Every structure is written in C-alpha cells, then in structure tokens.
Amino acid sequence: MTASARSRSNYLNDTGYPHKSPPHSNPRTASSTSNSSDRSFNPSTTWITFLGRTGICQGENHVAYSIVATRPGGPEVLQKKETEVPQPGAGEALLRHTAIGVNFLDAYFRSGLYPWSVESDLVLGSEAAGVVEAVGSSVGNVSPGDRVVYTAPNGAYASHRVIDAKTLVKIPDGISDEIAAASFLKGLTAYYLLHGSFAVKEGDTVLFHAAAGGVGLIVGQWLAAKGVRAIGTAGGPEKCALALDHGYSDVIDYRKDDFVEKVKELAPDGVEAVYDAVGKTTWRGSLKCLKLHGTFVSFGQSSGAITDFNISELAAGSFHATRPTLFHFVGLPGWLDKASAALFDQIGSGSVRININQSFDLADAASAHTALEGRQTTGCTILTP
C-alpha cells in the first residue's frame, strides 16, 4: 500500500489504527477438522545455550516459511515465501507454530481496508499457538519447550516467528494447541465485549449479529453462563440451528426475515445492548432494537464499513455507542492475565465449547480467506503449518 493510500484512511479499526474502504471476495466451501492435538517438542531434543540465547537443538535443518500478502487485494495475493529461521533477541522468544487462528481481521488487512506497516509482503495472522524453541536474554515468563498462545497484530501466518515474550501466555494442560490458537483472539474479544464494552448482568437481554461465527459461538455460550438472554442473528437455517445450540435463546435468519421486527416481537421494550460486527448492512437496524439508554457496540464490519453514522442518531433513545478494539484492552496493565485466565476457565469447565469447523494447511490460507469472506464458515477456522 502506498503512503497516499494510507493517508486516505478515515475509520478506526481493530488495531486502533485508521483504515479506509471495505474488503470483499468470493465464497468457497471449507473442510472440517477435529480438535485433537498435542504437538509438543521432540523428546530427542537437546538443550543449548549460545550467545545469550537458550533453546532446543533438534539436529535438523529448520526451514521456515511465511504466507505473505504481496499487495492489498483478494485471496490471490497470498503467497508462500521461504525464510531463515529467525533468532530471538533480548526479551524475545522463538516459536515454532503448531496452529494459527484465522480471523476476519486478517481479511481486512489483506484487502487493504486496514493500513499496512510495510510496503509489501505483509505476514498476516494475529492469533497462534506454538512451542517455544529458544529465548533471548531477560526472558523470565517462558522457557524452551513451553506450549504458548498469543494475539498480536499480524505476523502469525508463519511456521516460525520471533515475538516479544511478554505477549505469550502458557496454554493450560487439557487445552490443545488447536483450541488455544482458534479461540484466543476471539475469546479475549468475547471477554472485553461482555465485561468492558457493555458489562452484562444476569437478566439482561442483548442482540448479537453473526451468532454462528467464530466470536459469535463463544459469546453465545458465555452469555448463557452468565444468565443473560442472548438473541442472535445468522445467515441461513443451518447457522441459526448451530447458534441455538450454543447459548442463544432465539436466532433470527436475517437473510430471510427483518431482524428489527423479530427483535421487537421477542423483546418489546428493546434490548440492553447490541453487539454488531457486521456493520454496513445491520447498524441502522441495530439502533432500532435498543431500549432507552441502551448501548450500541460496533466492533467490526464484515459486510462493509459504516460510512454514514451521525451522532445525532443516538438521540432516538439517549443511546450509548462505542467502537472498541481488542488490542487497546490487551495493552492495559494486568488485563491479558485476567482475561486469558477467565477464557481458559470457561473452556476448561466446559461452559464454552470451541468449535473448529474448518482447518486448512497454512500454505492454503487463501482458501480459508475465500471461505470466511464468502460466509461459508461457522465457528473457528485454523491453519496448520
């Protein structure tokens, strides 16, 4: 992306940086996968310390590769590029990725909707799990051999990466790498939506769009565990049935029915909050579903950006509106530890089941993007190196 293209950016996005116009592309059917895994480090490894770095020597030549977007565009801009295995510096860790989560965020970056920090060859991906292979000096929170997960903007579509060790969280026993990689960004998002953007309480009624999606299935179950009545929307009868099985009390097929009318039937006084990451096609209707003083949480735009919001629209019901971004929460002191513990607790207790309904080879990330943007996916999607 050129500097002039970046300067046309004019909306806030999920990274806290400005962005410009909407993404989009074509559909393709995805495959399914199981949740099993324990790809930890090779037991025949030997431990070495060299030049201030501690790591694992596996007696083999590591060939690293990344999936890069060569320029902003459709899934066809994604290419595999071989790289040297990077080495960690002070405060950093080298990871061998075992599973990588796919998020709509990746498509926003790939398309150029969100600004790039590099001119070309942007490594996408903001959520992954892996094994620590080496650490630089001054790293105290993780050690070689640890299974870890993280969320950070871009850089995850790679077999290996070096990352600031402070972003890493150890994966508890009993949670697989795949589950952790699939759910970390999405689950932390669910956490801040329900505890920060609009702190739900037992007895509330809320509306959540795209309820059968990656974030949607996690949120539905978490809301149910909190005693909140969750009304969902989803595209098509199969997605509606899936969402109903994941905590939602009612799910409206918003490709068939007028969701505003349906919500008025289900909650005549309106809902306390609407969580809307569909954006362009839903936001006006979302405001009409709120009760007086209700909260509009706009946290994404899978159908396209909201370009015509006027703050006076909130006067219709003295509404509150917020446009949050996960990484602004992750940066708060102590937040990552607290939120990840809460997420792992929900998963570990079985309150929140993580559905990995699509899995692709990392080298085939383009097919994952095509499926996600084509509304062909449900639940979580992962890539495996």
Ligand SMILES: NC(=O)c1ccc[n+]([C@@H]2O[C@H](COP(=O)([O-])OP(=O)(O)OC[C@H]3O[C@@H](n4cnc5c(N)ncnc54)[C@H](OP(=O)(O)O)[C@@H]3O)[C@@H](O)[C@H]2O)c1
């Ligand atoms: N702000 C943040 O911090 C943050 C963090 C994480 C995620 N998000 C946002 O949360 C949303 C969900 O993320 P996700 O990764 O879990 O994705 P997802 O929900 O699995 O996929 C997006 C869904 O949006 C719906 N959709 C409606 N209109 C669409 C259109 N025109 N094109 C494509 N999809 C459309 C589709 O569901 P139906 O077929 O059921 O309509 C689709 O499955 C995204 O908007 C993402 O950007 C925001």
